[in-house]
Amino acid sequence: MSTVATQERQSYLDAPYGLASWLLTKDHKRIAMLYLISITLFFAVGGMFAAGIRMELLTPQGDLWTSDMYNKLFTLHGVVMIFFFLIPSIPATLGNFLLPIMIGAKDLAFPRINLLSWYIYVLGATITLAAVFNGGLDTGWTFYTPYSSVASNTSVSTAAIGVFVTGFSSILTGLNFIVTVHRMRAPGMTWFRMPLFVWAQYATSLVMILGTPVVAITVLLVFAERALHLGFFDPTRGGDPVLFQHLFWFYSHPAVYIMILPGMGVMSELVAAVSRKQVFGYGFVAFSSLAIAILGFLVWGHHLFVSSQSIYAGLVFSIITMLVAVPSAVKTFNWTATMFKGSVTWESPTFWVIGFMGLFTIGGLTGLFLATMGLDIHLTDSYFVVAHFHYIMVGGAIMAYMGGLHFWWPKMTGKMYSESGAKASAILVFLGFNLTFFPQFILGYMGMPRRYHAYPPEWQVLNVASTLGASVLAVGYLLPAFYFTWSLVKGAAAPANPWGAKGLEWTVPSPPPTFNFDEDPIVNEPAYNYKPAREVHVA
Amino acid sequence: MSEHVITPVRTYVATFVALLILTAVTYLVATQDFGWLNTPIALAVAFTKATLVVVYFMGLRYNTNLTKTVAIGGFFWLTILFGITMSDYLTRAWIGVPGR
Amino acid sequence: MPNFTNSRASTSLGAGGDLESQKTMAASHASSAGLSAHGHADHNPNLQHHFYSMDQQLEASTLGMWVFLVTEIMFFGGMFMVYILYRHLYPEAWVLGSNHLNVSLGALNTGVLICSSLTMVLAVRAAQTSSRSGQILHLILTMALGSVFLVVKYFEYAQKFEHHLVPGPHFDMSLPQANQQQLFFSIYFMMTGIHALHMIVGLGLMMTILVMAWRGKFSATYYTPVEVSGLYWHFVDIVWIFLFPLLYLLGAHLGAHGG
Numbered sequence: 001m002s003t004v005a006t007q008e009r010q011s012y013l014d015a016p017y018g019l020a021s022w023l024l025t026k027d028h029k030r031i032a033m034l035y036l037i038s039i040t041l042f043f044a045v046g047g048m049f050a051a052g053i054r055m056e057l058l059t060p061q062g063d064l065w066t067s068d069m070y071n072k073l074f075t076l077h078g079v080v081m082i083f084f085f086l087i088p089s090i091p092a093t094l095g096n097f098l099l100p101i102m103i104g105a106k107d108l109a110f111p112r113i114n115l116l117s118w119y120i121y122v123l124g125a126t127i128t129l130a131a132v133f134n135g136g137l138d139t140g141w142t143f144y145t146p147y148s149s150v151a152s153n154t155s156v157s158t159a160a161i162g163v164f165v166t167g168f169s170s171i172l173t174g175l176n177f178i179v180t181v182h183r184m185r186a187p188g189m190t191w192f193r194m195p196l197f198v199w200a201q202y203a204t205s206l207v208m209i210l211g212t213p214v215v216a217i218t219v220l221l222v223f224a225e226r227a228l229h230l231g232f233f234d235p236t237r238g239g240d241p242v243l244f245q246h247l248f249w250f251y252s253h254p255a256v257y258i259m260i261l262p263g264m265g266v267m268s269e270l271v272a273a274v275s276r277k278q279v280f281g282y283g284f285v286a287f288s289s290l291a292i293a294i295l296g297f298l299v300w301g302h303h304l305f306v307s308s309q310s311i312y313a314g315l316v317f318s319i320i321t322m323l324v325a326v327p328s329a330v331k332t333f334n335w336t337a338t339m340f341k342g343s344v345t346w347e348s349p350t351f352w353v354i355g356f357m358g359l360f361t362i363g364g365l366t367g368l369f370l371a372t373m374g375l376d377i378h379l380t381d382s383y384f385v386v387a388h389f390h391y392i393m394v395g396g397a398i399m400a401y402m403g404g405l406h407f408w409w410p411k412m413t414g415k416m417y418s419e420s421g422a423k424a425s426a427i428l429v430f431l432g433f434n435l436t437f438f439p440q441f442i443l444g445y446m447g448m449p450r451r452y453h454a455y456p457p458e459w460q461v462l463n464v465a466s467t468l469g470a471s472v473l474a475v476g477y478l479l480p481a482f483y484f485t486w487s488l489v490k491g492a493a494a495p496a497n498p499w500g501a502k503g504l505e506w507t508v509p510s511p512p513p514t515f516n517f518d519e520d521p522i523v524n525e526p527a528y529n530y531k532p533a534r535e536v537h538v539a
Numbered sequence: 540m541s542e543h544v545i546t547p548v549r550t551y552v553a554t555f556v557a558l559l560i561l562t563a564v565t566y567l568v569a570t571q572d573f574g575w576l577n578t579p580i581a582l583a584v585a586f587t588k589a590t591l592v593v594v595y596f597m598g599l600r601y602n603t604n605l606t607k608t609v610a611i612g613g614f615f616w617l618t619i620l621f622g623i624t625m626s627d628y629l630t631r632a633w634i635g636v637p638g639r
Numbered sequence: 640m641p642n643f644t645n646s647r648a649s650t651s652l653g654a655g656g657d658l659e660s661q662k663t664m665a666a667s668h669a670s671s672a673g674l675s676a677h678g679h680a681d682h683n684p685n686l687q688h689h690f691y692s693m694d695q696q697l698e699a700s701t702l703g704m705w706v707f708l709v710t711e712i713m714f715f716g717g718m719f720m721v722y723i724l725y726r727h728l729y730p731e732a733w734v735l736g737s738n739h740l741n742v743s744l745g746a747l748n749t750g751v752l753i754c755s756s757l758t759m760v761l762a763v764r765a766a767q768t769s770s771r772s773g774q775i776l777h778l779i780l781t782m783a784l785g786s787v788f789l790v791v792k793y794f795e796y797a798q799k800f801e802h803h804l805v806p807g808p809h810f811d812m813s814l815p816q817a818n819q820q821q822l823f824f825s826i827y828f829m830m831t832g833i834h835a836l837h838m839i840v841g842l843g844l845m846m847t848i849l850v851m852a853w854r855g856k857f858s859a860t861y862y863t864p865v866e867v868s869g870l871y872w873h874f875v876d877i878v879w880i881f882l883f884p885l886l887y888l889l890g891a892h893l894g895a896h897g898g
Contacts, residue, residue, distance in 0.1 A: 107689035109699045175706045182605060183699045184689070210616050213710045217717035221829065229807030230825035231818075232721060238818040243724055246624045247717055297619060301627065310631040313623075515688070545767050546760075555757040562749050562883075566742070569888035577892065581884040589877045596760045597873045598866075603698065606705050613709030617716040621723055628724065 011414060011511040026111035027514055029412070032097035034118050035088060042084035042125065047474065049077035053453075054436075054467040062454035070453040071138035072154065078141030079159065083166050084125055086397060087255065090262035091173055091208075092121075094404045095201045097412055099177060101505045101512060102195045104186025104521040109179040117172035124166030131158035140451065142252070145233035145244040149225035160223040167216040170258070174208030177201050186504075188523035195503055195527050196285050200265025203289035207254045207261070207296065215251035218244065242307050249300035257296040259393055260360075261289055263400030264331055267356055270403050271335045273501035274350040275342025278528040281334040288327035295324040305376045314373050321371035328364055332357060347499070348422035352403030355430045359395025363388055366441065381451075384444025387437045395433055402429070402480070409484065410494030414511040417491060421483035428476030435469025502528050544601050554595040561588050685861040697863050704867045708874045711837075715878055718830050722885065725826065729819040736823030737889035739804055741795060745887040748791050752876045755784035763869045766852070766862035774852040774865065781872065782845045785838055792835050799824070827886055834882060837875050844868045 012029045022030055052073040056064040065073065096114065100107055108114050131137055135155040139148040148156050181202045185194070222244070224230045231237035233244045272279045279285055301309055301317030335357060344350065366388040370376050379385060406422055409415070439462040448455055455463070497506040504521055505512075565584040569577065593599050599610055683693055690696040726733045758780040765773025803811035805828070806821045814820050848868050851857065857865055 105689065109689075110703060111687075111689065113703075171707075171710050175703060175710070178706055179699050179703045183695060183702060209706060209710055210613075210713055213712075213714035214620065214717045217714050217833075220833075221717075221721070224825075224829055230829060231806055231822055232825055232829075236818075238725075238729065238822045240724065240728075242627075243624075243721065246627065247720060250620055250624075297616070298623065301623070304627075308631075310627045310629075311634045312630040313627040316626075520691075545764065548761070548764070551757060551760050551764070555753060558753045558756075559750060562746065562753065565884050565888065566746055566891070569884065569891035572892040581888060585881050585884055588880045592756060592873050592877050592880070596756050597870055602701060602705075606702050609702065609705045609709060613712040616709075617712060617719070620713075620716055620720055624720060625723065625727070628727065 010513065011509065012514045013414070013511050015514060024115070026107070026115060028096050028100055028108050028111065028114055029512065029514075031111075031114050031118055032093050032095075033412070035092040035096065035121070038118070038121060038125070039085050039088055039093065042080055043477075046077055046080035046085055047477070049073050049080065050470065051474070053077060054470045056453045057455075057463045058460075058467050060455050060457045060460050060463075065453065067453065068138060071140075071451070072136035074451055075137045075140050076132055079128065079137065079163070081393075082141060082255070082259075083163055084121075084128070086259045086393060087170055088121060088173075089259075089397070089401050090266060090404060091177070091201060091204055091258075092117075092169075094197075094266065094401075094408060095177065095204075095262060096173070098408065098505055099180060099198060099201055100184070101508060101516050102198050102503060103181065103184065103189050104504055104517065104523060105180060105184040106515045106517065108176045109184055110176050113172050114176055117169045117176070120172065121166060121169035124162050124164075124169065126162075127165060128159055128162030131155035131162055134158065142248065143219065143222055143244075144248075145222060145225070145241045146235060146239070149222045149232070149244075150234050157223050157227045160219040160226075164216050164219050164223070167212045170208045170212050174205035174212075177205040178209065181205075186521045186523055189521075192283065192286070193523055193525070193527050194286075195265075196268035196279060196282065196289075197262075197265035199286040200261045200268070200289045203293040204258050204261045204265075206290075206293045207258050210297065211251040211254040211258075214247060215255075218247040218251070221247075242304065242309065245304050245307055246300070249303045250297075253300040253303065254293075254296045256389070256392070257292055259397045261292060263356070263397040263404075264289065264328075266400045266404035266407075267331075267335060267353060269501075269503070270349045270353045270407055271338050272528040272530070273407065273499050274347060274353060275339045275344050276500070276530050277338055277342040278526070278530055279334065280337035280340075281330075282527065284330050285334050288330045291327040292324065295320065295327070299324055302371055302376070305373050306380050311373075318371055318373045322368065325364060325368060325371075328360075332361060332364075348419055348426060349403050349407040349499070351423055351426035351430075352399050352406065355426060356396055356399040356403065359391050359399060359430075359433065363391030363395055366391065379444060381449055382444035383440040383448045383450055386450050387440035387444060390437045390440070395437070399429070402426070405480075407499065408505070409487070410498045411505055411510045411512070413488060413491075414494050414509075415487040415491035416494050416498065417480075417487040418483040421479055425476050425479040425483075428472055428479065430476075432469050432472030432474070432476050436466050436473055437469070439463070439466045439469075502530055544598075546595070546598070550595060554591050557591055558588055561591075683860055685856075685863075693861065697866075700863045700867050701870070704870045708870065711874060711878075715830075715833070718826065718833065719881075719885075722826050722830070725819075725822050729816070729822065732816040732819030733823055734890040735815060736820045736827070737887060737891075739799075739802070740827070740887045741798065742887050742891055744791055744795055745883050748788050749879060749883045751784050751788050751791070752879050755781045755788070756873055756876045758784065759869050759872045762852075763862065763865050766857040766865040767859055769858040771852065771855055771857075774857060775849065778845055778849045778852060782842055782849070785842050785845070789835060789838055789842075792831065796828075799828075830882055830886070834875065834878055837878070841868075841872050841875050844871060 012027055022034065025031060025034075052065065053070070056062065056070060056073075062070065096108070132155075135153070137156060137159045138154045139152050139156060143156070143160070148160075181194075181198060221230075221232045225232050225234065225239075231239050233239040233241050235241060268279055268285055299317055299321045301313055302321045305314050305317075335353075366384070370379055370385060370388060402425075406417065409417055443459055443462050443466075444450075446459065448459055494510040496509050498510070499506075504523070507521070508516060561584050565581055568580050568584070573580065593610065599607055685696075686693055687696060690699065758777045762774050762777035762781060765771075765777055799805055803809055804824050806825045810821050810824070811817070845868065848865055851864065
């Protein structure tokens with residue numbers, strides 16, 4: 001079924017009108033836009049903290065900030081970027097907007113809970129900002145005890161509550177997605193006809209549901225230790241700091257899969273669209289999302305290799321960590337195979353796709369270095385780790401987010417953005433990113449510790465290169481602010497399917513009407529059915 | 540669908556009585572010294588009571604297989620947290636410190 | 640290239656799958672016994688627009704509550720993990736700490752909660768059988784029993800304060816293995832405190848349901864909120880079913896139980 005956008009039809013943006021209608025909306029698309037604004041704001045905040053870090057590291061001496069201030073900068077950079085940008089980013093914006101449409105539903109299963117999740121996010125963010133302005137936070141985003149629970153003089157309690165509250169936003173989103181995918185697919189939309197983006201969101205939601213509550217109780221325990229003098233992790237009172245690490249990383253390792261899986265889902269969509277080809281090995285890619293989600297819960301001990309954790313347990317964690325790389329590799333191979341002999345065009349989403357595939361591969365491979373216990377002893381807490389996770393989270397997740405944002409921008413806003421601006425942004429981000437973070441692999445290998453603001457002078461050149469790269473990266477990220485805003489004001493009206501892509505979202509107008517579909521869709525073709533001449537074989 | 544099954548009151552009352560009896564059992568067993576068995580017995584009774592609540596009061600037996608999987612999956616996931624964390628503490632003594 | 644065609648058409652993960660119960664353009668069938676299977680023709684005012692049948696709405700709501708309960712399992716599970724580790728490390732202190740707890744009050748509270756679960760499930764049943772008075776009676780009873788639980792808890796906590804068993808600057812450090820007992824009490828207060836908070840939320844939930852029941856909102860054709868609230872209430876009961884033996888009964892065979 002296809003409907004050409006008619007100018008008379010009201011889209012979800014127009015009807016109803018007014019601020020109250022937005023703040024009290026139950027429309028998943030509007031909630032996605034609310035999230036988009038919030039997380040963009042926090043991306044900027046996190047970026048400013050990063051700027052503070054990189055400026056300090058231009059010189060070997062710790063001369064720009066005091067040590068205490070520097071501790072706060074890298075802590076807040078991590079907390080803001082992870083909890084307030086990366087974890088919600090794709091699920092709460094693209095996921096919220098697209099998931100119901102992709103499966104042919106009118107909305108998510110629980111629209112009011114969806115809105116509640118945004119308000120919870122805002123509340124948690126406000127509390128955390130209160131902590132930022134009221135003493136800051138200097139424990140590292142990892143909140144390790146007993147420093148965080150006993151010794152630190154910063155606003156740990158407030159920040160802990162802020163993170164605690166925000167976790168529920170994640171939980172409610174995941175809950176909504178799980179129930180929606182199970183119970184609200186359109187007739188004919190079987191599991192194996194669903195877009196891979198939906199599979200990825202589903203797997204992400206499993207992680208959100210099973211992991212987030214554990215970090216919630218963990219930060220609450222830190223709060224209780226600090227504010228209520230209960231003892232849990234204080235060694236002077238019989239507590240075990242390593243227990244905190246177990247509880248913390250039980251969530252925080254799967255959390256990195258919350259951050260990357262949706263990006264992989266985006267990648268599957270974009271790769272198929274820019275190659276105009278069925279995703280190679282659809283079943284493998286679908287199941288690899290589930291495999292990553294499940295295996296990801298079994299590897300958290302690789303963050304505890306040097307913590308006095310049992311070496312025996314460490315060996316097991318090491319092996320399973322190697323295994324968890326396999327499904328990620330499966331996806332990467334399958335995307336490559338999809339592009340092979342596909343009809344690839346150089347549109348802006350293609351740039352983000354290529355960037356992701358290269359950078360995620362590097363990030364993933366360097367993870368294997370860290371998974372090897374013997375190597376990790378030397379590389380842990382060095383810049384090698386910093387480079388590794390930035391390659392995945394920025395080179396991977398953020399590139400995928402940007403790619404998805406561009407790809408679906410016409411659908412979400414009904415406007416076309418500037419292709420040349422977008423390509424420039426992608427190139428600047430790619431170049432700036434590599435210049436920022438590749439030197440950090442070398443620095444880590446040479447022994448530069450993370451979270452230090454002073455270093456031996458012989459490492460200055462690499463640090464300067466890194467800061468230079470960060471400046472280029474910043475410009476690359478700023479450009480979309482301009483051309484996206486410009487597109488809203490002056491952009492050409494977007495057709496229903498500007499990319500010629502397959503998927504239910506491209507069958508509705510750009511932007512879609514409030515209830516997505518005029519008639520309930522009935523699905524009778526596989527996903528990514530890019531060869532219209534091929535007969536659909538009825539078994 | 541399955542939700543239209545209306546359980547008779549006597550089933551609920553029977554479950555209630557069973558729960559009270561099991562509570563008494565757990566208390567009485569705890570007052571006796573069975574050595575290391577006290578804990579497993581207490582846990583077994585607690586699991587039985589929990590199962591009664593889940594199956595009869597919460598009506599899980601009438602829910603879809605999906606709902607049942609979700610419920611069991613949640614409890615199962617806890618065993619991952621408990622088991623793997625304790626495997627660290629319980630195996631620390633197995634391998635000595637290198638060099639000694 | 641894999642060929643995903645209609646051979647998969649009847650496959651969907653999870654029973655009660657959408658395909659069989661989905662409205663198609665023509666078909667309607669017995670899966671929604673007793674209710675209209677044509678979504679658009681379903682005039683129940685409680686049917687939300689994005690669902691096409693009351694059955695789908697009830698199923699989705701039940702599934703959603705169970706998913707939420709899984710998050711609660713993991714949430715309390717974190718605290719159980721702390722309990723497990725420290726009991727493993729400090730078994731004697733755990734028994735000593737447990738002996739300070741009032742087993743009688745704990746057992747009473749266990750009985751109270753079990754009763755409240757019965758009254759709760761009878762309230763749901765009353766809604767299923769369209770009995771407004773039954774709903775109101777049993778919801779009030781449930782809330783009363785829940786309140787009794789909280790009052791008993793208050794008295795228990797007050798006793799702990801009096802006996803200097805609250806961790807922090809006033810904890811009685813002259814106790815044997817004082818630090819480890821302090822750890823026990825930290826976990827005791829955290830677990831029972833969070834449990835009590837959940838009870839309070841449950842009471843709020845029940846009050847809301849009671850008001851809606853009073854206004855006659857629930858009947859055999861629509862009782863989803865009562866059922867779903869019941870699930871929450873039973874879960875809080877289940878947590879206590881584990882807390883009671885693990886916290887209160889460790890030293891019971893040693894004969895000593897104090898207040």
